[in-house]
Amino acid sequence: MNAISACLITLNEEKNLPRALVSLKGVADEIVVVDACSSDTTIEIARQHGAVVHVRPWTNYSDQRNFAASQAQHNWILAIDADEEVGQELRASLLRWKLEPATGAAYEFSRRAEYLGKWMRHSGWYPDIKPRLYDRRQGKFIGVLHEKVHAEGVVGRLEGDLLHHAYGTLAAHRVKSEAYASISAEAMFQRGQRHWLFPLLLFPTWTLVHTLVLRAAWLDGWRGLLIAWMAARTVFRKYWKLGQRAGRIARGETK
DSSP: OOOEEEEEEESSOTTTHHHHHHHHTTTOSEEEEEEOOOSSSHHHHHHHTTOEEEEOOOOOHHHHHHHHHHTOSSSEEEEOOTTEEEOHHHHHHHHHHHTSOOOSSEEEEEEEEEETTEEOSSTTOSSOOEEEEEETTTEEEEOSSSOEEEESSOEEEEEEEEEEEEESSHHHHHHHHHHHHHHHHHHHHHTTOOOOHHHHHHHHHHHHHIIIIITOGGGGHHHHHHHHHHHHHHHHHHHHHHHHHHHHHHTTOOO
């Protein structure tokens, strides 16, 4: 049987974490939580559900996830977030997979997002197929933002959805958008990128049109329109922040 270590990274997730941990019951042979010094009851909740908890100051998404995998007992890692849960069809697929010989280095499945109280079916948010089950001997997470599993081998497919309870309010979406923009801008700056004005004028509009039309966000109604708008806003803020960062350096400021 293929044993699974479920790995989660957390920071102040007391509201979401119980749902995620309950969904792993019977699927995961072990749960590892790497917590970035939460100030709420996240750590206590994780331990109450039988998770092994490691407290580690935040570095970046990939590094935290890879550290969690390194602390696991088993080589097969199921990586989920605290605001996600294993859907029933995916649960059945995972249980069947555990009884069969593994033929891939990693396995992907779709992720369905709930946005402002409704499950999205378009907008580039579904099926949002991602490899989240992988053999740590053949794969790891890469990328500072929008991290993903890179596997040295065949990537298989499992049926069913990982359910993502994305944003319950527009304010929460804006907070996450701003954080992504800041991280992206800093990453671009560290790579040596300094040109920001032309991308700022062009790319937000392209992102809006691309999300609305090519990703069919309009089929998700007013929520899809908000998703498209927020995607464009994130791109705008990313290049705006890059411009601010580059400007401060040009003026001789250290930060």
